[in-house]
Structure formats: C-alpha cells, structure tokens
Amino acid sequence: MQVSQVILQFLNGNTVVASATGTTRASGTITCTSGGWRVTNTAGNLVAFTSVSCDQATVSGPDFSNYYSTLMDVDLKDLITGISIHPKKPNLLAVGVGDAIRYIEHDTKKNTLYETRSIEIGNYAKGLTFSADGSQVFAITSDKEMRIFDFDLNLKRRYNFSEEASSIGQPFVDKTNNSLGIDVFVGFDSGKLQGYDSRTNSNQPVIKLENHSNALNVIKSTDWWGCVTAADDGYIVLNDFRSKKYSKKSEYGPLEGLPRDICICPFSKKTVVCTYECVYAFKSNDFEFGPVLKSGPAYKDKMPASVLNLSTHERPDLFGISYVDSTYITLLDTARHMWVRRYATKHNGLELFAFPERKTHGYVYFSGEDSYLCVRKMDDVRENCDQILNFKATTKDKLEEKKMKVQLKFPGLVDEDDSMEGDEGAEESFEELAEDVEEEEMDERAGHNGVHEESDEEVEYEDDDMEDIEGA
Structure with missing residues (x-):
C-alpha cells in the first residue's frame, strides 16, 4: 500500500517522517518490512516496532540507545x-x-x-x-x-x-x-x-x-x-x-x-x-x-x-x-x-x-x-x-522581606574579633528562610481564627537543589 506521508514517533521522543520512497528527517537504522517499521539502535537491538503498512524500504533513523517509553515529539x-x-x-x-x-x-x-x-x-x-x-x-x-x-x-x-x-x-x-x-x-x-x-x-x-x-x-x-x-x-x-x-x-x-x-x-x-x-x-x-x-x-x-x-x-x-x-x-x-x-x-x-x-x-x-x-x-x-x-510555594518578596529582617536583627555591638561570626549569624539558609516564612503565614492564619495551630505537613528540601530552587 502506498503511503504519501507518515509521521512516525518512536520510544525516545525522536521523530521520523518517512514516505514510501524512504525520505526521512532523522539519523540509526529503520527498516520497513511487510509487517511494519522495525527500529534498531546502533548496537543492532530492536527497540521499537509500529505496524504501518508500506513499501519495502530502508531509511536512516535516530540512535535509540537511550529512550523514554512515554515520549512523542514531532x-x-x-x-x-x-x-x-x-x-x-x-x-x-x-x-x-x-x-x-x-x-x-x-x-x-x-x-x-x-x-x-x-x-x-x-x-x-x-x-x-x-x-x-x-x-x-x-x-x-x-x-x-x-x-x-x-x-x-x-x-x-x-x-x-x-x-x-x-x-x-x-x-x-x-x-x-x-x-x-x-x-x-x-x-x-x-x-x-x-x-x-x-x-x-x-x-x-x-x-x-x-x-x-x-x-x-x-x-x-x-x-x-x-x-x-x-x-x-x-x-x-x-x-x-x-x-x-x-x-x-x-x-x-x-x-x-x-x-x-x-x-x-x-x-x-x-x-x-x-x-x-x-x-x-x-x-x-x-x-x-x-x-x-x-x-x-x-x-x-x-x-x-x-x-x-x-x-x-x-x-x-x-x-x-x-x-x-x-x-x-x-x-x-x-x-x-x-x-x-x-x-x-x-x-x-x-x-x-x-x-x-x-x-x-x-x-x-x-x-x-x-x-x-x-x-x-x-x-x-x-x-x-x-x-x-x-x-x-511562596513568593520571592516574602523571602526577601524575611532576609532583610534577619540582616537587621543584631543584639548590639560586636567585638572586632567576633565580626566574622556575627556576619555569618546574620545570614539564614534558604531552607530556614522558607520555613520561617511558612511559620509566619501559619501564625497569620491562626491569628485570624484566634487560635494558634501547629502544621502537620512536613516540608522537605533537597540540598542539591537549593542553588536552583527559588521556592517561588
């Protein structure tokens, strides 16, 4: 059966557009058999098969050595x-x-x-x-x-x-x-x-x-x-x-x-x-x-x-x-x-x-x-x-506001020898800032109700992500 154009999408999200003459938009090995398209990676392993009837043809395709099973990108x-x-x-x-x-x-x-x-x-x-x-x-x-x-x-x-x-x-x-x-x-x-x-x-x-x-x-x-x-x-x-x-x-x-x-x-x-x-x-x-x-x-x-x-x-x-x-x-x-x-x-x-x-x-x-x-x-x-x-999920302005408060809070003058220690104490980590903001928000909500309530939600942080995570 002649196929004028078929958009084929295989398991790793790469796309192949092929016609009966074997044109393509990708690079690996794709073979069109009487039963459908067979896709192999560079190691020769079969990684995908779709039963689209077409003429006999062999075209180039992507390297399927790594793929996800749910992707489709054309x-x-x-x-x-x-x-x-x-x-x-x-x-x-x-x-x-x-x-x-x-x-x-x-x-x-x-x-x-x-x-x-x-x-x-x-x-x-x-x-x-x-x-x-x-x-x-x-x-x-x-x-x-x-x-x-x-x-x-x-x-x-x-x-x-x-x-x-x-x-x-x-x-x-x-x-x-x-x-x-x-x-x-x-x-x-x-x-x-x-x-x-x-x-x-x-x-x-x-x-x-x-x-x-x-x-x-x-x-x-x-x-x-x-x-x-x-x-x-x-x-x-x-x-x-x-x-x-x-x-x-x-x-x-x-x-x-x-x-x-x-x-x-x-x-x-x-x-x-x-x-x-x-x-x-x-x-x-x-x-x-x-x-x-x-x-x-x-x-x-x-x-x-x-x-x-x-x-x-x-x-x-x-x-x-x-x-x-x-x-x-x-x-x-x-x-x-x-x-x-x-x-x-x-x-x-x-x-x-x-x-x-x-x-x-x-x-x-x-x-x-x-x-x-x-x-x-x-x-x-x-x-x-x-x-x-x-x-x-919180806002950047809340975190910045909290950070400014922390920086402005100091018990008094410090000795010259303790200046470095005082500077370090003035900076809270992102985790602590986010936790403090969350506690303040809970206090505000509890204050409207006239009751202070403890949170039963545990907030978890990944250390590796702290440099990237704004936390909103």
Missing part, C-alpha cells in the same frame, strides 16, 4: 501558533503551523501521528479553535482577519477587523444546550473582547466588551454564561454575559508580571493564572477576594509560560507549570501550597497545552521550542518524575 519545521482538539474526536487536532492549518490525527494504538489534511492560508495564523460542535475551524491571522473554514478546511467566510486580533476562544455549551448565541470569542490588541455568531449573515459582533486597556492575551470559557480574560494591562476579569450590560462580574489586578495563560479546573473550582513572574490561584467565581495562592516560579530566575490542569476527582488541586526557559513541568498542589514534583521533557518553551476538557485521563498536546508538537499521557505527567520537590 518537529513540524515551522512555528506552532495554536492547537485545538476536536470536541467530539479527541484524537483529531487542528494545528496552526506557520501560515498553514494542519489536521493531525493521533493513532494511540499504533503510537503514530498522521497528517490527514492541510491548507495554506497565505498569512501568519496567530491562533485557532474548533467550533463547539466541531463543524468549523476559526483562525485569526496577521492581516487583521478571522477566517472560518468548514470541517474539510474549505474557506467559508472572512471577517475583516480594524485592528489586530490577539487571541481567540471557544464559547462553552452545556448539556442542556444553554449558550450565548455566539460561536467564537476574539480578543484584540486594544483590550476589546467581541463575540460573533457565524451562523448569521451579519459581520457585526453580538457581544462587545471593553474591560481591558491593553492587548488581550487569553480567553477561557467558564460556563455557558461567561469567560475569563487576561491582558497586558495586568488584570484578570471574569465576564458575565447574563446581564444585558455585559458587565464584568469580578476582576483582580494588577498581577505581578504580564499574564501568559489561564487554566480553569471544574473539580476544584479554581482558576490558575501564570504570568512571566508568578503563579496565582483564585476561586473561580470570585477574583475580587484575591488569590488563595500566589507563588513565584519553582526554580530561580525561570519564567512561567503555561499552565496545565492535572486535577482529578480524587485529587482536584493539581496543576502543572511550564517555563519559557526550561524543559521541565513542575507540579503545584494548590490545596497544600506545595511544589511537589518535576516532570522532564526534551524541549524548552513548553506552551499551548491542549487536552479534552473535563476529562482526567488520555493525552495532552503542547508545543516545545516553537516547532515541536509534543504528546504525553496525562497520567505520566502526574505520576512520573525525575525529581521530588516537596517545598513550600
């Missing part, structure tokens, strides 16, 4: 601008790649990704999403347009804007089919949020809001009646459209650092926001109360990039945070206020997390180093780790 050779999962076919992805939209299907049984359809749109695709019923694809482009495609990627309609669109979102439709009468949200560089109904002949927005004063970065639906938005003005806003005035329900800001991503957990009823400098957790329906958790990054000088919901019914408070300049996803327990584990990947700049909403298992898809499409099992990200963290 280099799409251009900037990935968006990933959207089909709402009724969770193995079908619409991926914005450079100036094209590509359908990529994930065959979980064969551990294979297939490109099934693509279209060149001629302009940079800044973001995309499926419609709520999966019948259409919406894409915002670099030429101040939104283009609407049917399921077969035939262009149906164009919307021309007077300014640059900066984000796109999918409205939520509940089980009783409650909806706002729109099928797409668009955010703009001015901070405007508009909702459109492509099923009508009108190009005018059904919903039009101006709750932000700068570029709107993220739009996430909370329920059929509203959405959460974050913008470069530093504010996060819960928009409630049930009011005829479309007024904001609650907001919080300015956040510390420019907002990058939002994740809403239906189990814990928490909304987690990451900025370039901090991670915040809020009660989903009340931002004005303020964050229930504010933490700096888990590692010193790292910049949070994106947030992944890893919560389950049994453990509804677990989230993953990726970084602009790191290959790791660090797991944050927002109930215990603890960084708990670190999951390793092969790429920096992990973002654009896409996963089936309201499902706790299956696969998560995301981009790495701009052009890699990465696939992981959700359970692997939750449970597999290369390092146990178990240290308190």
Whole structure:
C-alpha cells in the first residue's frame, strides 16, 4: 500500500517522517518490512516496532540507545501558533503551523501521528479553535482577519477587523444546550473582547466588551454564561454575559508580571493564572477576594509560560507549570501550597497545552521550542518524575522581606574579633528562610481564627537543589 506521508514517533521522543520512497528527517537504522517499521539502535537491538503498512524500504533513523517509553515529539519545521482538539474526536487536532492549518490525527494504538489534511492560508495564523460542535475551524491571522473554514478546511467566510486580533476562544455549551448565541470569542490588541455568531449573515459582533486597556492575551470559557480574560494591562476579569450590560462580574489586578495563560479546573473550582513572574490561584467565581495562592516560579530566575490542569476527582488541586526557559513541568498542589514534583521533557518553551476538557485521563498536546508538537499521557505527567520537590510555594518578596529582617536583627555591638561570626549569624539558609516564612503565614492564619495551630505537613528540601530552587 502506498503511503504519501507518515509521521512516525518512536520510544525516545525522536521523530521520523518517512514516505514510501524512504525520505526521512532523522539519523540509526529503520527498516520497513511487510509487517511494519522495525527500529534498531546502533548496537543492532530492536527497540521499537509500529505496524504501518508500506513499501519495502530502508531509511536512516535516530540512535535509540537511550529512550523514554512515554515520549512523542514531532518537529513540524515551522512555528506552532495554536492547537485545538476536536470536541467530539479527541484524537483529531487542528494545528496552526506557520501560515498553514494542519489536521493531525493521533493513532494511540499504533503510537503514530498522521497528517490527514492541510491548507495554506497565505498569512501568519496567530491562533485557532474548533467550533463547539466541531463543524468549523476559526483562525485569526496577521492581516487583521478571522477566517472560518468548514470541517474539510474549505474557506467559508472572512471577517475583516480594524485592528489586530490577539487571541481567540471557544464559547462553552452545556448539556442542556444553554449558550450565548455566539460561536467564537476574539480578543484584540486594544483590550476589546467581541463575540460573533457565524451562523448569521451579519459581520457585526453580538457581544462587545471593553474591560481591558491593553492587548488581550487569553480567553477561557467558564460556563455557558461567561469567560475569563487576561491582558497586558495586568488584570484578570471574569465576564458575565447574563446581564444585558455585559458587565464584568469580578476582576483582580494588577498581577505581578504580564499574564501568559489561564487554566480553569471544574473539580476544584479554581482558576490558575501564570504570568512571566508568578503563579496565582483564585476561586473561580470570585477574583475580587484575591488569590488563595500566589507563588513565584519553582526554580530561580525561570519564567512561567503555561499552565496545565492535572486535577482529578480524587485529587482536584493539581496543576502543572511550564517555563519559557526550561524543559521541565513542575507540579503545584494548590490545596497544600506545595511544589511537589518535576516532570522532564526534551524541549524548552513548553506552551499551548491542549487536552479534552473535563476529562482526567488520555493525552495532552503542547508545543516545545516553537516547532515541536509534543504528546504525553496525562497520567505520566502526574505520576512520573525525575525529581521530588516537596517545598513550600511562596513568593520571592516574602523571602526577601524575611532576609532583610534577619540582616537587621543584631543584639548590639560586636567585638572586632567576633565580626566574622556575627556576619555569618546574620545570614539564614534558604531552607530556614522558607520555613520561617511558612511559620509566619501559619501564625497569620491562626491569628485570624484566634487560635494558634501547629502544621502537620512536613516540608522537605533537597540540598542539591537549593542553588536552583527559588521556592517561588
């Protein structure tokens, strides 16, 4: 059987793109037999097999001497601008790649990704999403347009804007089919949020809001009646459209650092926001109360990039945070206020997390180093780790404030001979500072209740990690 193009992903995360003529994008030995592709490492050992029918061929491939069993990373050779999962076919992805939209299907049984359809749109695709019923694809482009495609990627309609669109979102439709009468949200560089109904002949927005004063970065639906938005003005806003005035329900800001991503957990009823400098957790329906958790990054000088919901019914408070300049996803327990584990990947700049909403298992898809499409099992990200963290999530300013207090506390003048000893005593270790901050926070909470309570949580630190760990 002739195969026009097959994207093959083997056990160590390296990618081979091969056709029936044997072209490839990698280097080792891969042999195509009548039963499928056999992969051997440089020592001649069989390390992978996938049953894809193809012509007889032998091509070069990667060295599989070291590999992980759960990795799948495919280099799409251009900037990935968006990933959207089909709402009724969770193995079908619409991926914005450079100036094209590509359908990529994930065959979980064969551990294979297939490109099934693509279209060149001629302009940079800044973001995309499926419609709520999966019948259409919406894409915002670099030429101040939104283009609407049917399921077969035939262009149906164009919307021309007077300014640059900066984000796109999918409205939520509940089980009783409650909806706002729109099928797409668009955010703009001015901070405007508009909702459109492509099923009508009108190009005018059904919903039009101006709750932000700068570029709107993220739009996430909370329920059929509203959405959460974050913008470069530093504010996060819960928009409630049930009011005829479309007024904001609650907001919080300015956040510390420019907002990058939002994740809403239906189990814990928490909304987690990451900025370039901090991670915040809020009660989903009340931002004005303020964050229930504010933490700096888990590692010193790292910049949070994106947030992944890893919560389950049994453990509804677990989230993953990726970084602009790191290959790791660090797991944050927002109930215990603890960084708990670190999951390793092969790429920096992990973002654009896409996963089936309201499902706790299956696969998560995301981009790495701009052009890699990465696939992981959700359970692997939750449970597999290369390092146990178990240290308190707190903020850098609290640690710096505590450090200043320690440096200013001295019993009086010291003799010249004791000056060195006094200097050493003025500096606390990171572990001690973090423990003191934790004790002070507990005292503050206990003081509000009129009772002092002892912590029953043990905070563990790894000595080797103290130089890197900011502790947020």
